Amino acid sequence: MGRFIAIRLMHALIVLFIVIVLVFLVTRLIPGDAFLVAVAASGVEVDSAKTVKVLEEFYGLNKPFYEQFLIWLVNFVSGDWGESIGTGGDVLEMFLDRCPITLQLFFWATLWQFLIGIPAGVISALKRNSRTDMAITTGALIGFAIPPFWQAIVMIYLFAVLLPIFPPSGYVSFAEDPMGNVMSMALPSMVLGTSGAALLARYVRSSLLEVMSQDFVRTARAKGLGERAVVTLHAMKPAMIPVVTVVGLIWAGLLGGSFILEFVFALPGLGRMTVDAIYQRDFPVIQAMLIIVSLNVLFMNFIVDVLYAYLDPRVRLR
Amino acid sequence: MTAAAQAPPLLQVRDLAVEFGGDGGVVKAVNGVSFDLHRGEIVALVGESGCGKSVTALALLRLVADPPGRITAGSIHFDGEDLLQIPLPLLRDIRGDRIAMIFQEAMNSLNPVHRIGRQIAEPLSLHRAMPMRDALAKAVDLLRSVRIPEALRRSRDYPHQFSGGMQQRAMIAMGMGCEPDIIIADEPTTALDVTIQAQLLELLQQQVVEKQTSILLITHNLGIVARYADRVNVMYAGRIVEQAKAEDIYDRPRHPYTLGLLQSVPRIDQAIGDKLTPIEGQPPDPINPPPGCPFRPRCRFAVTRCDEDIPPLRRLTDSQSIACWVDVDD
Ligand SMILES: Nc1ncnc2c1ncn2[C@@H]1O[C@H](COP(=O)(O)OP(=O)(O)OP(=O)(O)O)[C@@H](O)[C@H]1O
Ligand SMILES: [Mg+2]
Numbered sequence: 001m002g003r004f005i006a007i008r009l010m011h012a013l014i015v016l017f018i019v020i021v022l023v024f025l026v027t028r029l030i031p032g033d034a035f036l037v038a039v040a041a042s043g044v045e046v047d048s049a050k051t052v053k054v055l056e057e058f059y060g061l062n063k064p065f066y067e068q069f070l071i072w073l074v075n076f077v078s079g080d081w082g083e084s085i086g087t088g089g090d091v092l093e094m095f096l097d098r099c100p101i102t103l104q105l106f107f108w109a110t111l112w113q114f115l116i117g118i119p120a121g122v123i124s125a126l127k128r129n130s131r132t133d134m135a136i137t138t139g140a141l142i143g144f145a146i147p148p149f150w151q152a153i154v155m156i157y158l159f160a161v162l163l164p165i166f167p168p169s170g171y172v173s174f175a176e177d178p179m180g181n182v183m184s185m186a187l188p189s190m191v192l193g194t195s196g197a198a199l200l201a202r203y204v205r206s207s208l209l210e211v212m213s214q215d216f217v218r219t220a221r222a223k224g225l226g227e228r229a230v231v232t233l234h235a236m237k238p239a240m241i242p243v244v245t246v247v248g249l250i251w252a253g254l255l256g257g258s259f260i261l262e263f264v265f266a267l268p269g270l271g272r273m274t275v276d277a278i279y280q281r282d283f284p285v286i287q288a289m290l291i292i293v294s295l296n297v298l299f300m301n302f303i304v305d306v307l308y309a310y311l312d313p314r315v316r317l318r
Numbered sequence: 319m320t321a322a323a324q325a326p327p328l329l330q331v332r333d334l335a336v337e338f339g340g341d342g343g344v345v346k347a348v349n350g351v352s353f354d355l356h357r358g359e360i361v362a363l364v365g366e367s368g369c370g371k372s373v374t375a376l377a378l379l380r381l382v383a384d385p386p387g388r389i390t391a392g393s394i395h396f397d398g399e400d401l402l403q404i405p406l407p408l409l410r411d412i413r414g415d416r417i418a419m420i421f422q423e424a425m426n427s428l429n430p431v432h433r434i435g436r437q438i439a440e441p442l443s444l445h446r447a448m449p450m451r452d453a454l455a456k457a458v459d460l461l462r463s464v465r466i467p468e469a470l471r472r473s474r475d476y477p478h479q480f481s482g483g484m485q486q487r488a489m490i491a492m493g494m495g496c497e498p499d500i501i502i503a504d505e506p507t508t509a510l511d512v513t514i515q516a517q518l519l520e521l522l523q524q525q526v527v528e529k530q531t532s533i534l535l536i537t538h539n540l541g542i543v544a545r546y547a548d549r550v551n552v553m554y555a556g557r558i559v560e561q562a563k564a565e566d567i568y569d570r571p572r573h574p575y576t577l578g579l580l581q582s583v584p585r586i587d588q589a590i591g592d593k594l595t596p597i598e599g600q601p602p603d604p605i606n607p608p609p610g611c612p613f614r615p616r617c618r619f620a621v622t623r624c625d626e627d628i629p630p631l632r633r634l635t636d637s638q639s640i641a642c643w644v645d646v647d648d
Contacts, residue, residue, distance in 0.1 A: 069585045216428055218383070219419075224411065224412070314476070
């Protein structure tokens with residue numbers, strides 16, 4: 001298992017390096033000039049071509065490509081993520097400020113997904129073709145089909161306006177008011193987690209159904225185990241193997257989902273910051289975010305691989 | 319065996335019927351099967367592939383997959399109770415403890431994500447309330463007894479690390495753990511080479527001698543039947559067509575199908591040059607069986623009556639019965 005993890009980590013690092021190179025190249029290929037935007041926005045009447053040149057020299061953009069890349073890489077690794085062109089703030093600081101909000105959103109959304117999605121799938125499989133099964137399957141389909149922004153609006157209307165349980169939007173920090181923090185996270189994380197929960201329910205259902213018809217489940221019954229033990233001790237673990245893939249995809253998609261929901265629920269998280277940065281062609285921020293997004297995907301993949309290995313000895317011992 | 323034969327049978331199966339309902343129609347996989355199993359005896363169940371041997375075995379412990387399968391009739395008396403009637407919790411106490419099952423396809427019948435040792439230990443910890451440590455130690459002993467080399471190390475392996483033959487031996491070890499009264503062994507040695515096959519069958523036989531275990535031995539190998547079984551049930555298309563002592567069936571088969579089976583396998587006492595004659599034709603379509611005797615289309619001895627009436631099992635001697643209107647011995 002240790003060896004397996006080490007190899008996976010190596011892979012992840014190699015991919016990360018490639019991603020970093022690509023990110024660097026891509027941000028430089030995006031059309032539009034941040035300096036022109038800035039100069040135009042400042043409203044000062046200047047010779048723009050000349051100003052841009054001065055600025056380029058100041059920021060080192062006249063140096064050769066690979067040199068720019070090396071300087072940037074060394075800085076990035078040592079924690080100097082540059083200054084935001086839009087706000088002039090330190091990018092790392094901006095990131096650290098907003099990161100906790102998005103992470104909280106992830107945490108609650110994942111919890112919600114697992115707590116709803118997995119039991120729903122299991123119940124639905126064990127009561128196959130019953131009314132409960134039908135209700136869960138239909139619910140999952142609806143949960144998956146309705147776009148998050150629409151869900152958000154409906155949820156706000158239902159649980160913030162009609163029944164004022166949760167605040168309709170805004171962020172309260174945990175340090176300030178722990179209860180208020182949880183309440184402010186409730187609606188956005190539920191909406192963020194719904195499609196994942198729906199997917200999980202469907203995949204858990206079909207996977208468990210598949211496993212329950214396998215010969216080794218019959219063996220477990222032949223040993224004299226009760227139905228509960230058969231499911232929990234013998235069927236669940238193999239049934240989760242294909243589900244893990246889906247979990248990886250869901251996790252990778254969470255960041256995208258949170259970008260939208262941070263807007264709808266007015267949460268000052270990474271998503272908001274990124275969207276603002278894109279409007280302003282704020283390269284340092286965009287670059288940093290691209291790398292964070294890739295890191296997120298790589299990290300999730302890594303977790304998924306480890307989960308795989310934990311669940312399936314055939315993977316672990318290969 | 320004679321003394322045992324006087325006592326009431328340990329397991330008494332009567333008129334067992336199992337159906338599978340599918341889109342294409344209903345398959346009567348087992349159709350009125352009756353047989354006895356006495357204490358300390360090995361009874362064989364033989365027949366062509368698809369004749370219903372495994373389904374019969376599964377039905378004994380109500381393990382037929384439902385849906386699509388359904389036990390539609392019959393009784394299975396074990397220790398004074400009908401296993402088809404008792405509530406499931408009581409049946410669970412019997413499964414794996416007093417009646418154990420060795421499945422045909424070991425590879426699929428072992429859980430791929432659990433270690434072999436743990437799987438063998440499970441019935442022990444369940445029925446004997448053994449602490450897991452002791453159960454695991456016992457599992458290693460059991461693996462040793464089925465001739466797995468380096469049993470201790472191997473008990474920590476997963477099924478995919480075992481060869482097919484080793485998986486089957488692990489299945490056998492799993493079945494023997496609780497020293498059951500009855501072992502249902504569904505082709506337990508099919509994947510094994512001849513030497514190990516003999517070793518394991520002797521191991522099972524040893525259980526019979528030492529612990530008075532009874533074994534229902536499902537096989538298509540008539541050589542194994544001759545050597546290890548006390549009595550034989552020959553099955554064809556979901557029915558038992560001949561019941562006899564093992565030695566009688568070789569010397570005096572009375573049902574045309576049994577005769578055909580014997581003539582289609584080589585025998586040690588056969589003159590060189592004698593040709594083997596496989597049984598012509600195929601078993602009947604299980605969804606639309608022909609009226610009358612199911613063996614009729616392939617039978618050399620058929621008479622007109624065979625077209626209309628299904629022959630019931632009739633007693634020829636104290637120990638031999640056939641389901642046939644004729645008697646090939648005449
Ligand atoms: N799960 C199932 N669904 C539908 N039909 C089944 C099922 N299991 C068995 N059958 C049918 O029941 C009949 C008997 O099958 P069974 O497995 O008992 O044969 P068998 O005698 O054990 O053969 P083999 O020697 O190949 O193991 C076959 O016609 C088979 O198609
Ligand atoms: Mg079979």
